[in-house]
Amino acid sequence: MLRKSYFWLLFLASSLLSEEAYGGNPPNFVVMLMDDLGWGDLGCFGEPGRETPQLDRMAREGVLVPAMYASAPLCSPSRAALLTGRLPVRNGFYSDNDLGRNAYTPQDIVGGIADEETLLSELLQQAGYVSAVVGKWHLGHQEKFLPLQHGFDSYFGSPNCHFGPYDDVTTPNIAVFRDNKMVGRYYEKEFDFPGHVSNYTRLLTEEATSFIRARAADAKPFFLFWTPDSTHAPTYADVQYVGKSGRGRYGSAVQDLDAGVGAILDELDRNGLSNNTLVVFSSDNGAALVSKTQGGSNGPLLCGKQTTFEGGMRVPGIFWWPGTIPAGTTTDQVWTHMDFLPTFLELAGVALPQNLTLDGLPLSNTLLHPELHISRSVFLYRGNLLMAVRDGPYKLHLWTWATPPHLLEIDDDFCPGQRQPNVTTYNQVNHTDNPILYDVVADPAERYQISNTSSVYKTVVPQLLALVEQHVNNLQLAEPQLNWCDDAVMHWAPPGCEELGRCLTPPPSAPHLCYWDH
Amino acid sequence: MLRKSYFWLLFLASSLLSEEAYGGNPPNFVVMLMDDLGWGDLGCFGEPGRETPQLDRMAREGVLVPAMYASAPLCSPSRAALLTGRLPVRNGFYSDNDLGRNAYTPQDIVGGIADEETLLSELLQQAGYVSAVVGKWHLGHQEKFLPLQHGFDSYFGSPNCHFGPYDDVTTPNIAVFRDNKMVGRYYEKEFDFPGHVSNYTRLLTEEATSFIRARAADAKPFFLFWTPDSTHAPTYADVQYVGKSGRGRYGSAVQDLDAGVGAILDELDRNGLSNNTLVVFSSDNGAALVSKTQGGSNGPLLCGKQTTFEGGMRVPGIFWWPGTIPAGTTTDQVWTHMDFLPTFLELAGVALPQNLTLDGLPLSNTLLHPELHISRSVFLYRGNLLMAVRDGPYKLHLWTWATPPHLLEIDDDFCPGQRQPNVTTYNQVNHTDNPILYDVVADPAERYQISNTSSVYKTVVPQLLALVEQHVNNLQLAEPQLNWCDDAVMHWAPPGCEELGRCLTPPPSAPHLCYWDH
Helix, strand or coil, X not given: CCHHHHHHHHHHHHHHCCHHHHCCCCCEEEEEEECCCCHHHCHHHCCCCCCCHHHHXXXXXXXXXXXXXXXXXXXXXXXXXXXXXXXXXXXXXXXXXXXXXXXXXXXXXXXXXXXXXXXXXHHHHHCCCEEEEEECCCCCCCHHHCHHHHCCCEEEECCXXXXXXXXXXXXXXXXXXXXXXXXXXXXXXXXXXXHHECCHHHHHHHHHHHHHHHHHHHCCCEEEEEECCCCCCCCCECHHHCCCCCCHHHHHHHHHXXXXXXXXXXXXXXXXXXHHEEEEEEECCCCCHHHHHHCCCCCCCCCCCCCXXXXXXXXXXXXXXXXXXXXXXXXXXXXXXXXXXXXXXHHHCCCCCCCCCCCCCCCHHHHHCCCCCCCCEEEEEECCEEEEEEECCEEEECEECCCCHHHHCCCCCCCCCECCCCCCCCCCEECCCCCEEEECCCCCCCCCCCCCCCHHHHHHHHHHHHHHHHHHHHCCCCCCCCCEECHHHCCCCCCCXXXXXXXXXXXXXXXXXXXXXX | CCXXXXXXXXXXXXXXXXXXXXXXXXXXXXXXXXXXXXXXXXXHHCCCCCCCHHHHHHHHHCEECCCEECXXXXXXXXXXXHHHCCCHHHHCCCCCCCCCCCCCCCCCECCCCCCCCCCHHHHHHHCCCEEEEEECCCCCCCXXXXXXXXXXXXXXXXXXXXXXXXXXXXXXXXXXXXXXXXXXXXXXXXXXXXXXXXXXXXXXXXXXXXXXXXXXXXXXCEEEEEECCCXXXXXXXXXXXXXXXXXXXXXXXXXXXXXXXXXXXXXXXXXXXXXHEEEEEEECCCCCHHHHHHCCCCCCCCCCCCCCCHXXXXXXXXXXXXXXXXXXXXXXXXXXXXXXXXXXXXXXXXXXXXXXXXXXXXXXXXXXXXXXXXXXXXXXXXXXXXXXXXXXXXXXXXXXXXXXXXXHCCCCCCCCCECCCCCCCCCCEECCCCCEEEECCCCCCCCXXXXXXXXXXXXXXXXXXXXXXXXXXXXXXXXXXXXXXXXXXXXXXXXXXXXXXXXXXXCCCCCEECCCCC
């Protein structure tokens, strides 16, 4: 909470962050962003079965970040925030159809990433980088929203989530794109998923390693955004991992991803690129505990995906840059995905555009010098509702909402086995007049409320509320992109379907306000 | 559950476990047993603050055991089982005053470890080892129960828990012994605890390193049982750690212990003993979540101390023996503390006494060759009641009992924030007719019950019930040692008090059945 130290450290940054520190050339960037992978799913984060040897190696050779926050407790807004460096309420990836709803980009969503938004890919492209998305996009599937229209040079993957129905009648099967054209569909011949088995993660890994080899050959700096989705239900894995995990289908998917991580790091090594490439591994949100045995683990953290408790928003974080950032260390710096944009630009020596309001901070120094850390606040939103704030070791819940009653009734629980009276509430509860305070360093499980009669509470809460007030007063909300739905915009007949002879007939357009039930 | 593979591996053991494997000389043994330290309290087990650099180094240089089980969910029976290799029901460390109660050795306990029991210390002493206890004993505090009467050559520490009252009126302050004589009392001049600050862990560390130096000088094989108690509430730490942990007082105690672990490993190195010393680090039971901010973390595991859920009985486990057991590996072998006795004897080449029934298994091979593992069952008891059994990945709850209503009323919760209907029950519930099954490899949090209509359930449960039946039929219960209490047996006037001029006057003897309320 001492803003002074933040400015002092930023000042210090300019002297410490010399070109010498990382070789001088603009470094390459690889962001590995998983889907619904939880904080507790990696051996190096404590998963008892230790089934992630490559990620554990990445941590041994890099910097572990136990306090990495996603910017939303679910997929699309989290991903949009990572690429814009801005909160979903600022970049438009929310809905105001109702209060505090988790909106995303299903197939019938009309919106997507606005042209007005400046993406990390665009800024790096302008600086001469070659950029690729390999995997899930999820920033809108209509043509104007696709990656090549937003700073990426190539794209292989699907724009949507791969859940059903898969009948090509009520919903077309998910399209897989190469650049701006569909090249096939999930659950069809190219990307078959009989019994949760698929070669798709391996294909995404091969795309990534090909891209790296091509960059080694053309000697251009690059940004690779590797976003496999196999740990999102329904999970899938390559046949070689089936039955190999003690953790069932989900564990097999993790093993498959872990092998992919290893292959990408190896490819960087093999092409002499590791000493000039910053790799970061993370996940879009906490594990979806509602998916039960198809969902992962958030370790000791409270609840999971869809919630603003630690289990919903604190995600794995590992940075890797051999020879530049110190091996085998852990940073206590609090990170958010929104810090990637300013941090990467700082490392690449690219100036930030004027008038661009960011929620992320440039944190290169805390990587190069893990003994440093910068004070900062993290604002935790659900849709258009500010639910909580973290600052220093403290987390203040202004609103709470765990599993709504209609989902509990069908045993879809965001917090299975976890119950905190007045905290894991079944309905939206406004605590603003008497907010709930935790010390999430001492108590990452959000188990022991700090009493509102304690001197800590009386000192800390007014400070945090002042930060909230300042944040809210300075916030300019974007036009919400996730309000309108229309069955006609689904991928019945995406570009490329004619060549494949696989166009479906869309229904008549019938735009309506999307219904976000929680 | 394949007993065949167990026998096959035992057979394989004799061929693989050659003297060559560990140098031939009888190795030294160091058991570091913490008090109420939880599975999730170590950086290498996922604690987000990573405040245990020495333990993390021990894991990097040794073998991590994510599936190490204590033999009881609380102190005295757990410790008695470790030293005898036998379940508390077999070695007498239980009470049958009532069903399934957690009994231990408070100051007014009449009983202690029976002379008929054969302790690891006795077997090693007969084989020429020099043995020491440094720290908490807890196997009975009357003279006949003290360590020197049970195979140890020296003793420095307290026989009891260091909680209050500390008034020397209703209860004498806890005595600290050297060998058979009191040398002071906790909370008095020698071992002062103003504000949770004490040099006591450092004293225990210095005792341990002195013992190691003396053994290096006399060249005798040794067994050191290092049992500091500073993470048991009320926690304490050396002044240098006060305010240094993000985890509060409890974290400071952990930092102090971590430094002690480092000092002991360094002392072994400095004296050229590391290549002939097997060190194991563990804890007597899960973290006491009821102690709130004075208690630790069981990571993702369910509940804590006092319960037979994973959080109560699964504890940290690290083995260290540089050059002999492989560095930086993780074993999926399921261990119990009761395995230490047969494993150590196997490594020392000492034959087990005939007619000694053990619940532990010799597991040296799985340490020397972490790719091996031996199938085994673990029977989880609360006092005289068999609560659950683990075999392979499965855990079957026959009875459940979490926090009793009278403790919940005063907010003393063994499972704060955790509620599993029909599992974390407030009363003793007998599930024998329809037991609760979990896969604790896939689901270590015991969150997702395996449906009793599933084929897995229908296959596994009869097999586990058969194992239970076999176990129960072959079990010969010992005479219970923890039934009788008497205020007169407290440490009013222990041996040595005359020399110190600090004898107190005991009340008249009034033996009565102890009341174990849960």
